[in-house]
Amino acid sequence: MYVVTGATGNTGHVVASHLLDQKKTVRVIGRSKERLQPLVDRGAEAFVADLNDQAALTKAFTGAEGVYAIIPPNATSQDYRSEQRRAAGALAGALEQSGAKHAVALSSVGADKQAGTGPVAGLHELEEILNRIAGLNVVHLRAGYFMENTLGQVGAIGAMGKTAGPLRGDLKLPMIATKDIGNKAAEWLLTLDFKGKQTRELLGQRDLSMDEATAIIGKAIENPDLEYVQLPDAMMQPIFVQMGMSANVASLILEMAEALNSGHMRALEQRSARNTTTTSFETFVREEFVPLYRAQTKAA
Numbered sequence: 001m002y003v004v005t006g007a008t009g010n011t012g013h014v015v016a017s018h019l020l021d022q023k024k025t026v027r028v029i030g031r032s033k034e035r036l037q038p039l040v041d042r043g044a045e046a047f048v049a050d051l052n053d054q055a056a057l058t059k060a061f062t063g064a065e066g067v068y069a070i071i072p073p074n075a076t077s078q079d080y081r082s083e084q085r086r087a088a089g090a091l092a093g094a095l096e097q098s099g100a101k102h103a104v105a106l107s108s109v110g111a112d113k114q115a116g117t118g119p120v121a122g123l124h125e126l127e128e129i130l131n132r133i134a135g136l137n138v139v140h141l142r143a144g145y146f147m148e149n150t151l152g153q154v155g156a157i158g159a160m161g162k163t164a165g166p167l168r169g170d171l172k173l174p175m176i177a178t179k180d181i182g183n184k185a186a187e188w189l190l191t192l193d194f195k196g197k198q199t200r201e202l203l204g205q206r207d208l209s210m211d212e213a214t215a216i217i218g219k220a221i222e223n224p225d226l227e228y229v230q231l232p233d234a235m236m237q238p239i240f241v242q243m244g245m246s247a248n249v250a251s252l253i254l255e256m257a258e259a260l261n262s263g264h265m266r267a268l269e270q271r272s273a274r275n276t277t278t279t280s281f282e283t284f285v286r287e288e289f290v291p292l293y294r295a296q297t298k299a300a
């Protein structure tokens, strides 16, 4: 039996689906029975729990061959770093008490750094706390920049006719589709062929800058002159808040962007077949970005 946290989310639903495709018994965790229902329809067992609830998680993890563990994001948190610490503590406590022997945890490029990386510092702490559990075999998947982050650019194009953000336009980033992360995590869980504490970077199909990503988006939406503009933090902070983030989360995202721009936060592994995944940004844009863009343009 496998347990998947964040099972209705970007990576978790892919992990759960992949395991179900392999006819595995899967317990899926989320806060809503209704949202878990599509996975239940495919044979999963729903387990409604909050990821801060260590006692519930201990129950959920008991008897698991492998656990997929994430810290859920919360864009509206007033103190996201404390929330991350609480969720990491609950996950770690539950893994320890349940006696689970294998876990695959979602981390990030840059989680080697203790501080100065915004929300990624919380993933550093998650790695550390899981690494302290004797007898737990754990792989921390240090994923690159989610391609899904660029979906926010649909709004920027609508409002300004440009894509925009705090990142340098020419900064090459390992960009990865979240479905590739989910599939890799499921592969680790299916083999359970790992011992001790390990980290593995997942760098997507290739490195891309925001300038290059914008050119790909522009071509796909028939706006070949589409440009990316780097905006200063003082402009980005209220934009993030207007998009629905708390001021606290907006500041953390800006700290992370600064860490990427300066190179404080960067991939440590050389690109190789092992850390490269298949979905190109062109495919992501065709399958995810363009439909969202078309729907929003139609609605406007």
Ligand SMILES: NC(=O)c1ccc[n+]([C@@H]2O[C@H](COP(=O)([O-])OP(=O)(O)OC[C@H]3O[C@@H](n4cnc5c(N)ncnc54)[C@H](OP(=O)(O)O)[C@@H]3O)[C@@H](O)[C@H]2O)c1
Binding pocket: 005, 006, 007, 008, 009, 010, 011, 012, 029, 030, 031, 032, 035, 036, 049, 050, 051, 052, 070, 071, 072, 073, 106, 107, 108, 109, 119, 123, 143, 144, 145, 146, 149, 178
């Ligand atoms: N964005 C990036 O570039 C990037 C890069 C590397 C790593 N990461 C990390 O990736 C993680 C997010 O992964 P993801 O995109 O797969 O997640 P996601 O799509 O945001 O999904 C998380 C799921 O967790 C559930 N959830 C939220 N709060 C919960 C709570 N309190 N208790 C129980 N379940 C809860 C939600 O489902 P319900 O609402 O149905 O409960 C949600 O579907 C974060 O830790 C982030 O730091 C992000």
